[in-house]
Amino acid sequence: MQVILAQPRGFCAGVVRAIEIVDRALVKHGAPVFVRHEIVHNKHVVEELRRKGAHFVENLDEVPTGAVTIFSAHGVSKAVEAEAQEHQLHAIDATCPLVIKIHNQGRQYAASGRTVILIGHAGHPEVEGTMGQIPGKVILVQNEADVAKLELPPDTPVAYVTQTTLSVDDTRNIITALKQRFSNLVGPDTRDICYATQNRQSAVRELSKRVDVLLVIGATNSSNSNRLREIGTESGVPSYLIADGSELNPDWVRDAQVVGITAGASAPEAMVEDVLAALRRLGPVEVSTMEGREEHAEFRLPAELVDAQPISH
Template sequence: MDQIANHLPGAPKPPLKVLLAGPRGFCAGVDRAIKIVELAIERYGAPVYVRHEIVHNRFVVEGLQAKGAVFVEELDEIPDDGQPVIFSAHGVPKSVPAAADARQMLYLDATCPLVSKVHREAERHHTNGSHILLIGHAGHPEVVGTMGQLPPGAVTLVEDAEQAATVEPPPGPLAYATQTTLSVDDTAEVLDVLRARFPGLSAPVKEDICYATTNRQAAVKAIAERCELIVVVGAANSSNSVRLREVAEKAGCPRAVLVPRGRDFDPAEADGLSTIGITAGASAPEVLVEEVIARLRERFDVTTEDVTVAEERIVFNLPRPLRAPRPAPTPAE
């Protein structure tokens, strides 16, 4: 009854502490991919085609559509109008740029450099005669792209520890690679099983799970036990966002929810609570976190505390065509 009374017009709002996990939101790969689309529209004019969602966030996609980006699932949806096509941050199978070359299409590759690193390492292991065990989620664009770097049959997908216990790869040397956006702890569990079964399993030169995924999960772990609820801002089809929700609950938070943006969050979810946490997946812009905080302020007297576990200063180069100076206009004769 007191909680309801506090929400009457003019009544004082109940206090609510909000812990803001840091780092959160955009990573360097996502920031680069979005800039590639924006600069391509600026340089080549609209429309610029993008194969697959550039990143898994509808707010970002709709913002780019408003600027002139046209999103397609496959290249055959794109007319031969000379306009460029951009490959998403998740990476694509080798067959996609080959098909673009066959049509003499101008294409720009927005694949995250850390995903490209996984591609190159998988190729290196394959060249050295190893069969690849890829830890990841079936059907995710990044997994499709990584498997598509090698011939059919060269990669076996392992989704969890249960599959790791039963997978039967072909005889011979084995190496592993992982999707970059997995749960750090779940992946360690899968690897423990695989290494016990295949002691000669070769590892990547450097860990495949990317710095941004690792940092965001560490930040959630840092606040989980202090929170009664954690709100993860991100899309349901965003692997790293879904993992953040799972990590929050495994790390000791009683409940975690995934919301695309502030308008999708009911602040009544926090009724009766004293401390909640907020984080955001690597493809969710900070403005969507601010939306959630604004919704909470409608109902509560909110105080915020930043809990930052790492500073991120990584910046990736743009593709060469977008780094080159724009050609000067030809003088009229």
């Protein structure tokens, strides 16, 4: 069996930074540290950090007064920030810098008097955080049908921002619908779209041309991992989302000559190795990596954690 690995795949710079923040906070402050929501959407990452002493909570009511508390990479609302202050928590923000950039853009649009529209998935923690960071009413649209239902005059000054785990391709038709609907519309440059989301989707489109089956490694609650699987399916390739090698169904690859593997932005490379090991248990495997864009982005850590050396993985 031939196996082709997507390039790029797996961890993005925002995920690397968020995990390192938890690691360094454990070194500097000792266990336990509390993390609001999963730091990233991957059970293996969460379980490893839990073993080291991180406690994951959904509500700040679960955190003792004064405790070290980390906000996940997805970001939080102003209300959550205020609640942390009320509880006198030592808050450390692991929000991805690209998500913070969206918050800032949304606030600038709102301050200039525009109605802000957020393109994203209802219920996603990043969307909830972004809507709670921009003052005034923020309207969520998930598709072109939502744009058609908007009860705003065509000359309304409107601005849009997007969830970072959506690519240029994901948002293109919705943005086109907004442009057709509103005469006074502004939005961020396409270069402001999350590079990692776009790169991983572009790689999967290319990979899908070469393989009989696509395996996407990631969590079922990971927006970007689900989208990678959808792209494979849209390309006409049987595509499956799995967390690790234990979820591999041998029937999926039994007749495949070439299997493609990619990983969502919150999936560790160790899980890619785990899936490869599962494939090797079925027979001989020849592994290659496709040519693709190399990523060199690094995001700065919070100043208070720069001197704390992370626990080795």
